[in-house]
Amino acid sequence: xxxxxxxxxxxxxxxxxxxxxxxxxxxxxxxxxxxxxxxxxxxxxxxxxxxx
Amino acid sequence: xxxxxxxxxxxxxxxxxxxxxxxxxxxxxxxxxxxxxxxxxxxxxxxxxxxxxxxxxxxxxxxxxxxxxxxxxxxxxxxxxxxxxxxxxxxxxxxxxxxxxxxxxxxxxxxxxxxxxxxxxxxxxxxxxxxxxxxxxxxxxxxxxxxxxxxxxxxxxxxxxxxxxxxxxxxxxxxxxxxxxxxxxxxxxxxxxxxxxxxxxxxxxxxxxxxxxxxxxxxxxxxxxxxxxxxxxxxxxxxxxxxxxxxxxxxxxxxxxxxxxxxxxxxxxxxxxxxxxxxxxxxxxxxxxxxxxx
Numbered sequence: 001x002x003x004x005x006x007x008x009x010x011x012x013x014x015x016x017x018x019x020x021x022x023x024x025x026x027x028x029x030x031x032x033x034x035x036x037x038x039x040x041x042x043x044x045x046x047x048x049x050x051x052x
Numbered sequence: 053x054x055x056x057x058x059x060x061x062x063x064x065x066x067x068x069x070x071x072x073x074x075x076x077x078x079x080x081x082x083x084x085x086x087x088x089x090x091x092x093x094x095x096x097x098x099x100x101x102x103x104x105x106x107x108x109x110x111x112x113x114x115x116x117x118x119x120x121x122x123x124x125x126x127x128x129x130x131x132x133x134x135x136x137x138x139x140x141x142x143x144x145x146x147x148x149x150x151x152x153x154x155x156x157x158x159x160x161x162x163x164x165x166x167x168x169x170x171x172x173x174x175x176x177x178x179x180x181x182x183x184x185x186x187x188x189x190x191x192x193x194x195x196x197x198x199x200x201x202x203x204x205x206x207x208x209x210x211x212x213x214x215x216x217x218x219x220x221x222x223x224x225x226x227x228x229x230x231x232x233x234x235x236x237x238x239x240x241x242x243x244x245x246x247x248x249x250x251x252x253x254x255x256x257x258x259x260x261x262x263x264x265x266x267x268x269x270x271x272x273x274x275x276x277x278x279x280x281x282x283x284x285x286x287x288x289x290x291x292x293x294x295x296x297x298x299x300x301x302x303x304x305x306x307x308x309x310x311x312x313x314x315x316x317x318x319x320x321x322x323x324x325x326x327x328x329x330x331x332x333x334x335x336x337x338x339x340x341x342x343x344x345x346x
Binding site: 034 | 074
């Protein structure tokens with residue numbers, strides 16, 4: 001494998017790893033999946049603020 | 053809290069809680085239907101309704117729990133010492149601003165005597181510590197944060213000047229009320245049951261501080277423990293039914309201070325039926341640290 005291929009593979013692995021971590025740690029799947037349900041089955045999104 | 057306990061019930065949960073850092077952002081999310089319900093300060097909810105936003109107030113989030121805080125060992129010893137000073141409020145459409153007006157009136161001062169600035173609630177304690185502001189009027193746990201940090205002290209609590217003080221209310225979009233009243237009722241019932249559960253005593257409040265701090269507010273549980281138990285009636289979770297005189301007082305203060313341009317009627321912007329429906333509810337059967345609820 002030449003150097004340019006190694007760089008491309010390394011970058012691809014890095015981008016893939018960061019994207020996977022982002023989707024695991026930062027992405028709210030419950031909201032994403034809820035928004036795709038029929039309206040009658042959706043949970044209500046309730047906004048709150050960290051004040052009592 | 054309702055969400056946490058609901059997750060431990062067999063009937064499951066009907067809503068997804070979403071954390072925001074400021075009331076204006078909640079307002080925009082409700083207008084755009086990104087959020088179908090939310091907690092916000094009562095004057096903002098009333099102003100939105102008066103401007104034609106299709107929402108209704110259906111319940112209260114809590115009672116009391118706001119305070120006016122100044123720097124510890126600073127030059128402000130009494131409220132009149134604030135002349136020419138900077139006071140932070142969460143938004144101009146807030147009960148925390150109205151309480152400042154009540155204090156100004158009590159001490160024969162006007163809004164021109166101080167400078168009020170709007171600031172997201174999570175920023176005020178740090179701003180006070182850094183000297184960027186001289187005082188703030190805000191809901192808990194930010195007064196508790198300033199107290200715990202040793203750089204702030206409560207000059208007065210909201211209830212000292214406003215005996216039936218309320219702040220955050222639950223608002224729901226009108227289309228949800230029309231199309232899914234059972235879901236709205238379940239939400240209000242859950243909040244009513246959570247309020248009754250919290251009022252069962254100190255161990256319940258301490259448990260709530262632990263899981264709300266860690267999983268919802270992302271704050272140190274010790275801070276919420278301070279806010280919820282020091283003393284126990286610092287924030288109250290009953291009664292949460294919206295009462296007409298409380299809202300008429302807010303409306304009149306808003307008219308007086310220029311945040312409402314015409315009078316509005318309680319029955320128009322409050323839908324009381326969900327609070328009525330929740331009146332027979334009892335506290336969650338969930339013991340502190342428990343794994344199941346009913």
